[in-house]
Amino acid sequence: MIRTIDLFAGIGGIRLGFEQAWGKANDQTVFVSEWDKYAKQTYETNFGDTPPVDGDITKISADAIPPFDICLAGFPCQAFSLAGKREGFADDYYGQTRGTLFREVVRICKVHQPKVIFCENVKGLVHHDKGRTLQVIEGAFTEIGYKVFAKVLNSQYFGVPQNRERIYLVCFRNDIAPAEFNWPTGSEPTTKIRDILDPAPIPPKYYLSSVYLETLRRHKERHQSMGHGFGYEVRDLDGIAGTIMVGGMGRERNLIIDHRPHSTTPTTHIKGSINSEDIRKMTPREWARLQGFPDDYRLEQADTHLYKQLGNSVSVPVIRAIASQIKEVIDK
Known part of the structure; x- marks a missing residue:
């Protein structure tokens, strides 16, 4: 022992x-x-x-x-x-x-x-x-x-x-x-983002609103014009994620396009509508899989806390x- x-x-x-x-x-x-x-x-x-x-x-x-x-x-x-x-x-x-x-x-x-x-x-x-x-x-x-x-x-x-x-x-x-x-x-890496996705349908709250997506695009363009590499990033499902960050930051650096069927009716208060390009952030369970936690590891708190905890883990x-x-x- x-x-x-x-x-x-x-x-x-x-x-x-x-x-x-x-x-x-x-x-x-x-x-x-x-x-x-x-x-x-x-x-x-x-x-x-x-x-x-x-x-x-x-x-x-x-x-x-x-x-x-x-x-x-x-x-x-x-x-x-x-x-x-x-x-x-x-x-x-x-x-x-x-x-x-x-x-x-x-x-x-x-x-x-x-x-x-x-x-x-x-x-x-x-x-x-x-x-x-x-x-x-x-x-x-x-x-x-x-x-x-x-x-x-x-x-x-x-x-x-x-x-x-x-x-x-x-x-x-x-x-x-x-x-x-x-x-x-x-x-050598063999596991891809596609392998760790939650089954569809993904709740609509994880899909970005049209207004927020446009805000992210303007923010990225502004930094690119100054020669910076900051801004949102959409990851290839057949690739790997970037580092999920300390404190739960980095959700917008690990966006994905998920064309699988899902509701387009918002369940939270958002500006605009759910974007038509099917761009979403990963779920806390998907972040847990990015860290290698088994699916029987229980995630029972609000998403805000879970993203922070998993990014710090x-x-x-x-x-x-x-x-x-x-x-x-x-x-x-």
Whole structure:
């Protein structure tokens, strides 16, 4: 039995990947922390409330956390994201410095000395502050007794149709650390957007209004005239999606044309009519499939919350592949 803790847990994507790799019966989560109340609700809907999801990790003593073998930590990435201001350690969000929250992982693991620390973050962390930010983070884990392996992997090579590059850190305690860590390589992409679509008919609320579509077109033309690449994008159903973004942004960067029969009668208040070109945004369930969540993973909140949660989450198949390689080291 491997005991894990799930810090900055979101909706549990990292935990799910580890459970899939290790076998749910062999993976016991003994502590969970997530401060977003809506993410907590989705987490508990799918994993139950044992252990309960604790809130602000900065207010929890390391001694209050049960002993554990693996620390899972998707610490906040907005401070390093190319889509954000990239303020790093100086980032401030409602009084909380998100860029320094990795230190909470260090604080807890320094006391408990688990076998493995696993972290996920945006690719922007690699080059943030000319690489110095990543050096600080790796150095902190090294200082408390860990050998750090880091790698950028792209989700599209692990069975999901999404171009999503993320950096993963696997830190082994020095006494069990291997000389090298065999990162999974994945395989050539075969899954396409077409493969993850919901069955028709898609509710009309997901189809853009004619007025909003025209607004998006004018916005894109305005930026193109200035030499920018901003604006909406319609994806090829036989291609892959762009990165679904932190905070749920990017819905307009992953529009699709879906000609299958559907109602053209609006069910929400919109300006104009439903567009005649059959352009729509993807549904939350389709976003979940872009992240590799199984269809029995329950999505029971309003779309606004679900888009945010899924955009902030991880690609489960990538986590599963890395967790399988970690298991090989631990088994040896």
